[in-house]
Amino acid sequence: MIKAEQNKRNPLRILEKSKKGEIGKGNIGVIAARKGVGKTACLVHIATDELFDNKHVIHVSFSADTNHIISWYEDIFEEIAKKFNIKSVMDIHDEIVKNRIIMNFNQDGVKITQISSSIKSLIKDGNFSADTIVIDGFDFNKCTIDDIKTIHSLAEELGLEIWISASLKDENLVFDKNGVPLLLIEFVNEIATLIYMRPENDYIRLQLIKDQDIYPVSDLHLKLDPRSLLIVEAS
Amino acid sequence: MQDKISIIRNIGISAHIDSGKTTLTERILFYCKKIHAIHEVKDKDGKGATMDSMDLERERGITIASAATNVDWKDHSINIIDTPGHVDFTIEVERALRVLDGAILVLCAVGGVQSQSITVDRQLKRYKVPRIAFINKCDRTGANPYKVTKQLREKLGLNAVLLQIPIGLEDKLQGLVDLITLKAVYFDGENGENIRIEEIPSELRAEAEAKHKDLLDAVTMVSDELAEAYLEGNVTEELIHKAIQKATQSLQLVPVAIGSAYKNKGVQVLLDLVIKYLPDPTGVTNIALDLDNNETEIKLISEKDKPTVALAFKLEDGQYGQLSYIRIYQGSLKKGDELYNSRAKKKFKVGRLIRMHADKMEDIASARCGDIVAVFGIDCASGDTFTHPSLNYSMTTMHVPEPVISLAIAPKDLKSSDNMGKALNRFTKEDPTFKTYTDEESGERIISGMGELHLDVYIERMKREYDVIVETGMPQVAYREAITKEVAFDYTHKKQTGGAGQFARIAGKIEPDQEELFTFVNNIKGGVIPTEYIPACEKGFHDCLKKGRLIGFPIVGVKVTLDDGDFHSVDSSSMAFQIAATSAFWQIYSKANPQILEPIMKVVVEGPSEFQGNVFGSINQRRGIIISTTEDDIVCRVEAEVPLSEMFGYSTDLRSMTQGKYEFTMEFLKYSKVPESIAEKIKKEIEEKKKKK
Numbered sequence: 001m002i003k004a005e006q007n008k009r010n011p012l013r014i015l016e017k018s019k020k021g022e023i024g025k026g027n028i029g030v031i032a033a034r035k036g037v038g039k040t041a042c043l044v045h046i047a048t049d050e051l052f053d054n055k056h057v058i059h060v061s062f063s064a065d066t067n068h069i070i071s072w073y074e075d076i077f078e079e080i081a082k083k084f085n086i087k088s089v090m091d092i093h094d095e096i097v098k099n100r101i102i103m104n105f106n107q108d109g110v111k112i113t114q115i116s117s118s119i120k121s122l123i124k125d126g127n128f129s130a131d132t133i134v135i136d137g138f139d140f141n142k143c144t145i146d147d148i149k150t151i152h153s154l155a156e157e158l159g160l161e162i163w164i165s166a167s168l169k170d171e172n173l174v175f176d177k178n179g180v181p182l183l184l185i186e187f188v189n190e191i192a193t194l195i196y197m198r199p200e201n202d203y204i205r206l207q208l209i210k211d212q213d214i215y216p217v218s219d220l221h222l223k224l225d226p227r228s229l230l231i232v233e234a235s
Numbered sequence: 236m237q238d239k240i241s242i243i244r245n246i247g248i249s250a251h252i253d254s255g256k257t258t259l260t261e262r263i264l265f266y267c268k269k270i271h272a273i274h275e276v277k278d279k280d281g282k283g284a285t286m287d288s289m290d291l292e293r294e295r296g297i298t299i300a301s302a303a304t305n306v307d308w309k310d311h312s313i314n315i316i317d318t319p320g321h322v323d324f325t326i327e328v329e330r331a332l333r334v335l336d337g338a339i340l341v342l343c344a345v346g347g348v349q350s351q352s353i354t355v356d357r358q359l360k361r362y363k364v365p366r367i368a369f370i371n372k373c374d375r376t377g378a379n380p381y382k383v384t385k386q387l388r389e390k391l392g393l394n395a396v397l398l399q400i401p402i403g404l405e406d407k408l409q410g411l412v413d414l415i416t417l418k419a420v421y422f423d424g425e426n427g428e429n430i431r432i433e434e435i436p437s438e439l440r441a442e443a444e445a446k447h448k449d450l451l452d453a454v455t456m457v458s459d460e461l462a463e464a465y466l467e468g469n470v471t472e473e474l475i476h477k478a479i480q481k482a483t484q485s486l487q488l489v490p491v492a493i494g495s496a497y498k499n500k501g502v503q504v505l506l507d508l509v510i511k512y513l514p515d516p517t518g519v520t521n522i523a524l525d526l527d528n529n530e531t532e533i534k535l536i537s538e539k540d541k542p543t544v545a546l547a548f549k550l551e552d553g554q555y556g557q558l559s560y561i562r563i564y565q566g567s568l569k570k571g572d573e574l575y576n577s578r579a580k581k582k583f584k585v586g587r588l589i590r591m592h593a594d595k596m597e598d599i600a601s602a603r604c605g606d607i608v609a610v611f612g613i614d615c616a617s618g619d620t621f622t623h624p625s626l627n628y629s630m631t632t633m634h635v636p637e638p639v640i641s642l643a644i645a646p647k648d649l650k651s652s653d654n655m656g657k658a659l660n661r662f663t664k665e666d667p668t669f670k671t672y673t674d675e676e677s678g679e680r681i682i683s684g685m686g687e688l689h690l691d692v693y694i695e696r697m698k699r700e701y702d703v704i705v706e707t708g709m710p711q712v713a714y715r716e717a718i719t720k721e722v723a724f725d726y727t728h729k730k731q732t733g734g735a736g737q738f739a740r741i742a743g744k745i746e747p748d749q750e751e752l753f754t755f756v757n758n759i760k761g762g763v764i765p766t767e768y769i770p771a772c773e774k775g776f777h778d779c780l781k782k783g784r785l786i787g788f789p790i791v792g793v794k795v796t797l798d799d800g801d802f803h804s805v806d807s808s809s810m811a812f813q814i815a816a817t818s819a820f821w822q823i824y825s826k827a828n829p830q831i832l833e834p835i836m837k838v839v840v841e842g843p844s845e846f847q848g849n850v851f852g853s854i855n856q857r858r859g860i861i862i863s864t865t866e867d868d869i870v871c872r873v874e875a876e877v878p879l880s881e882m883f884g885y886s887t888d889l890r891s892m893t894q895g896k897y898e899f900t901m902e903f904l905k906y907s908k909v910p911e912s913i914a915e916k917i918k919k920e921i922e923e924k925k926k927k928k
Contacts, residue, residue, distance in 0.1 A: 065390065066862075098860050101862070101863065103864045103865075103866070104866065105865075105866050110866055122861070125851040125855070126854065128855075
């Protein structure tokens with residue numbers, strides 16, 4: 001019931017309009033936006049959606065304080081509970097967070113290869129069968145194409161989906177003819193799905209820029225409530 | 236010198252094990268002329284630091300680890316209160332935190348903010364203790380005080396501001412630059428006792444000036460007065476100190492000092508900061524509860540002429556009987572004064588009044604508010620409040636967690652048997668989380684506490700301090716039972732065979748309660764059960780909770796609602812209703828689907844990244860759930876929730892699987908339902924244990 005309700009309003013519904021309806025195992029999806037638009041909340045929604053589906057999620061972050069990330073999940077849960085008036089949602093929360101592990105890295109000191117090997121070690125030694133990895137706060141300015149290739153091979157090798165957020169600064173708000181932000185042009189071949197988020201008046205607009213190997217010509221987008229990041233209306 | 240309250244500082248030195256707390260304390264005692272030579276703590280890899288400092292204390296005949304040591308520094312009187320290092324002793328740490336007004340948070344310049352630094356800092360935050368951070372061991376390879384300051388900001392969320400920068404680092408550490416005075420400070424002489432102030436070395440000048448500006452930027456953010464002076468170009472050293480003092484005491488800022496206690500660098504400067512920035516006893520608000528007035532909160536006043544209020548925070552067995560350490564919050568205390576113990580409801584006379592120094596005790600005639608002293612020969616427990624006989628106050632009650640683990644112990648010989656009672660009696664008085672009782676069924680003596688190490692330390696202390704050798708059984712986890720379903724009851728207790736009859740009928744429901752251990756709701760209307768029998772009904776149900784019938788452990792989280800019943804004008808009695816309640820409960824207990832709960836511990840494992848796979852595996856094997864991992868280029872920290880029953884022997888396993896490079900801390904988190912398969916195993920084990928008896 002909760003799953004069905006949550007799914008109906010999840011930002012990921014934008015992918016229903018895409019070719020596969022998902023990014024697909026072994027692939028990378030990127031959510032790009034300026035700072036403060038709601039990338040983390042969007043990733044937490046994606047993770048929460050997977051958790052509701054009894055799937056296992058690794059949340060990779062680059063902030064030193066894990067409590068901050070945990071409270072994101074609590075907030076999204078509370079929003080969902082309020083939105084759908086579900087009283088028992090926190091009980092479910094306690095049950096399903098067991099399927100979520102937060103991995104925190106210092107991006108200045110840790111190489112992508114080390115992150116990749118730590119994730120593999122957690123999955124293998126920690127016997128944690130992850131289905132999806134969300135990577136938040138990743139700095140595309142500091143990474144190389146080899147780093148993204150390493151992440152892509154991790155997704156392929158382990159057969160899981162990886163979502164990454166990309167923070168765009170003002171100077172990056174230049175797009176190529178397909179709508180790909182300048183910052184990501186170098187890496188776009190490794191990315192299966194690219195979504196761009198931008199604030200518009202009283203809602204957040206979610207736009208599908210790249211869908212597998214094509215750039216959709218028609219304007220595929222969703223409007224999200226800026227607070228809960230749940231769908232306001234589909235169009 | 237003791238007349239003015241403004242010269243008193245009551246401070247604690249809180250630290251992660253091995254960050255050099257003992258060495259720092261030793262140096263403080265030396266520079267304050269309390270000891271006359273410096274002895275080093277031996278390399279203590281693989282041993283517990285608590286024991287090491289005890290050993291050191293014993294060997295040297297001084298009281299480094301005594302509850303409170305008084306030293307003088309530049310016309311100030313500093314009471315240093317010992318705060319034990321390990322989380323298993325949380326209650327002791329927290330009790331010590333209550334009596335101190337400020338703290339030095341010691342960090343290792345290599346290890347930085349480690350798991351225990353986080354625990355200790357959380358406790359300091361809870362009691363709103365202003366603190367100065369001291370980044371020690373700057374002489375070690377890999378030392379990086381800048382990285383540690385960044386961690387203080389990022390990991391602990393503190394507004395940490397560096398007051399000094401090192402002149403040289405690692406084995407080239409020579410001294411430090413004071414970023415307020417912009418002078419270089421060197422520590423000459425065999426033991427660094429001669430301070431030499433010089434100009435900043437030219438190669439450090441630019442960096443020092445930049446950091447000086449950073450410092451001013453940070454402090455002006457929390458001080459309007461300094462910000463104004465800054466804009467007007469009128470910044471003085473005095474203004475900076477004043478602003479830092481105010482911001483430190485209002486917990487807006489944490490000044491960071493650096494040095495190496497081992498290499499005798501930076502300790503005297505740190506002591507200067509203690510008297511400059513940490514509050515005197517008047518700078519802290521202390522509250523007591525008025526027991527005669529519905530526990531109304533009373534703000535205590537640091538004036539020596541007010542009626543006395545003091546707290547016993549630590550007990551020690553001395554040569555002349557029990558020594559009780561007390562902090563005086565209000566009024567004063569003289570030899571021969573009469574005081575009232577509000578818990579024991581007993582008056583007593585103050586005999587010997589003592590001030591503790593590192594190497595001796597000093598008999599004193601009086602002490603006043605703000606001070607920490609010790610009294611001899613008073614029968615009290617740790618945490619007791621002493622007041623003037625005209626008051627009936629208790630210092631705010633602290634939450635005392637229930638023990639989560641127990642162990643059967645038996646004395647090995649007659650001598651041990653004689654002394655064991657004495658030792659246990661003292662330990663339970665000292666530490667409310669350490670309990671002891673005799674199991675009614677087996678007749679065994681049981682000790683219980685907050686973790687395996689907690690109990691190990693008391694067994695060791697029995698041996699060392701009382702010459703008591705005991706044999707121990709297997710550790711037993713403190714399971715609980717809880718009902719999971721709502722069930723209605725309607726029970727009649729009737730007995731009419733000979734003598735006076737018994738009659739009582741009760742009806743209602745029992746249901747799970749997540750919030751409270753036990754709730755009783757009386758919904759009886761129209762006097763179907765007379766009011767005088769209601770407490771007996773409540774008692775009947777409450778008594779059942781002591782021992783569940785699933786595995787014989789206490790039952791928690793039960794709400795009983797009583798909404799109907801019947802009585803007989805002659806045959807009903809309180810006894811009859813109590814029996815009815817007890818019988819009703821057991822009749823429906825199994826229908827309420829009781830389940831076993833087990834204590835879940837929050838476990839933090841920390842060490843070099845190379846072994847993290849083994850650590851993940853070890854947590855997984857122990858039914859643990861990894862909550863998060865944090866990794867930088869050197870250290871990996873894993874936070875997990877693991878059932879206590881699976882944690883026995885973990886320290887040995889962890890050592891062997893990580894070549895001794897990992898360490899872990901563990902504290903009680905919550906009770907959780909045991910998975911079905913494990914519950915069956917527990918039931919079988921307990922059955923077998925019973926049969927053996």
